[in-house]
Amino acid sequence: MSKHLSKEDLEHFKQRLQMMKERNQNRVDDTEGPNESVGELADYDNHPGDIGTEQFEQQRDAGLELMRQDQLQEIEDALKRIEDGTYGYSQISGKPIPFERLEAQPTAKKLVEEE
Template sequence: MSSKLSNEKLAYFKEKLIQLKKETEQRIESTNNNGPNDSVQELADYDNHPADMGTEQFEQERDAGLELVWQDQLQEIKDALARIEDGSYGISEKSGKPIPEERLEVMPTAKNLVGEEE
């Protein structure tokens, strides 16, 4: 196994990361377009039952949690793209050893070898 990814592989992973970035940004945007009262307004003609309000609150909290996860994922993608630009992509930040292409295929934002995560 070589210590550096080929230019073709780097271009492949860069394109994959750019696509992931677009998808993640779209998820964040779609969450932001749903205001906290959107679902409640649909029920404006009906009495708001406490269970409906509880469901709405749960959905808002879930969406907020998902947005945080997507924001973290977006930052990981940006970091991986920066590593491609600075030439450190595919090299473990902890050990300096090459990250197997198979791992990068499954997790293109990987910055460490399996077992170095903790």
């Protein structure tokens, strides 16, 4: 494969990805532990409204956690592609991914038309 990204470009994307990873990891760390956002809403236990609210909160938090974990994996994968020299090339066609696309989405692994 020909080099379409310079060493400086690769270093720029590596730094961006590492910052994204750190930000994302901090969000994961901040949300660990039991959900304490739902307090007692009634004077007695097991009020149906409380249970529904708690279930909603738990499901929402679980969904957000899965999204964060997926994003972290995409960032890790992109950093590995930088290390192995395949970053910036489509995993489908092998064609170079435009700089502008990588700038907008540093974890991109294929061309827009391949989505």
